[in-house]
Amino acid sequence: MLLLTLLLVFDYVLSQPSQCPDVFTYESKSEKDRWFGRITLTTPHTLNGIWVRIELDSPAILLGLQNWFGESTTDDNLNFLIKNRNQVLDATSAPLSIRFFVRFDPKEGVPSVVQIKLNGRTICGAAAGTTASPVLHTSHVKTKAPVTMSTEDEFFEGDFSPTRRPIITLPTRPAQPHDTCGTVQIEARPLITYGQSTTEGEWPWHAALYRYKGANMQYLCGGSLISRTHVISAAHCVTKSKTNIVINQELLLIYLGKYNLYKQDESVQNMGVVKISVHPEYNASYLHNDISILHLQRPAEITDYVRFVCLWEEEIDLNTIINRLGTVVGWGFDETGDVTETLMQAKMPVVSTETCIFSNRDFFSRFTSDKTYCAGFRNGTSACTGDSGGGMVFSKTVGHSIIWQLRGVISLSVALQNEKLVCDTSNYIVFTDVAKHLDWIRSTIAKF
DSSP states (O other): OHHHHHHHHHHHHHHOOOSOTTTEEEEEEEETTEEEEEEEEOOSSOEEEEEEEEEESSOOSEEEESSOOSEEEESSSSEEEEEEEEEEEOTTSOOEEEEEEEEOOGGGOOOOEEEEEETTEEEESTTTTOOOOOOOOOOSSOOOOOOOOGGGTTBOOOTTOSOOOOOOOOOOSOOOSOOOTTOOSSOOOSOOOSOEEOOTTSSTTEEEEEEEETTEEEEEEEEEEEETTEEEEOGGGSBBTTSOOBOOGGGEEEEESOOBSSSOOTTOEEEEEEEEEEOTTOBTTTTBTOOEEEEESSOOOOOSSOOOOEEOOSOOOGGGGBTOEEEEEEOOBOTTSOBOSBOEEEEEEEEOHHHHHHHSHHHHHHHOOTTEEEEOOSSSOSTTSOOTTOEEEEEEEETTEEEEEEEEEEEEEHHHHTTOOSOOTTSOEEEEEGGGGHHHHHHHHHHO
């Protein structure tokens, strides 16, 4: 049945000639519930900012971008707006290509493109070339409200949800022939006590997890690239709230090399997730074994801005890192609750579990175990820096080089657990201890 559906969609797409092949073409690849297309933009005028409106003849669940030229929004699932305020296009520019896909319910038919407008001017479909006032299009097809993936609405919404939508593009920077873990091309700065900004490429393994929410995308959690095809994060980031139920991996998109949460960045790579592995002993009530591995759709390209971190290579006994300073990075939030736009970093010491529990017995006695550890200064540092799922790394000298190895995954802080978007500097942060989960991590990676 699945094969038949795929063939029907494929045949349908191939049988639909574009009204304007110079502007829009259907791509030959298709899936059971989506087809792919390409728009090519040219203009004799200078356009500062690009707005592309796509009208479909029947409702779609989602119109998403493959090359993340900008952001896609809709109010009725028939008319979609793709916009990029920063893009400039004029008569001397090379043709601008936008690749997108349309996701639909096969039971309700396959939507087709009716009309495309560029900054108010019809470039494909009825009255192409005109700039007439907008016409109200009436349809007898019953349209859906914008879809928000209701079957997934109860999963973790992100540390600072809701947040602004980012404008993102694919990378154009070529890959570098480098495949050693834990190295950085842009040297990390010395001791940082209070949370400070980073430079692009300083922590090249830090990943950003985004979720599809209707036609938009929302920042969810941090993560760490541990191989070309695997990102490690917290289990609570990829499960429905307070359950062990894993979310649909199709709702996730991973960004590597991302520095600014809201702006375009040529060094960014994005890719889907084909499988989510959550630790089999994850306890959603107490966040024990709060760790997961995301299997990427394709291998990451190793560049100055995208590299993977080493797994822990030293003694796993927690006592060996007590009082040792580790680095945490993330977008976090400041004392006023505002999300930081650029990646932040802070160094903080690991403390004993006893010290952690005694600092706030009611809270930490519930959320610590022999597979977690606590860190922080409790003096105005860092509880604000770092997102759920992000990593804590430690440097190690090997010969004349420094490599970085992953020891912890941010699980929670008092502020995050209480869902307060404020910086709580009086409490420690709880980390899932990567060193205590190495066997599971390695076996999971080896299987996929």
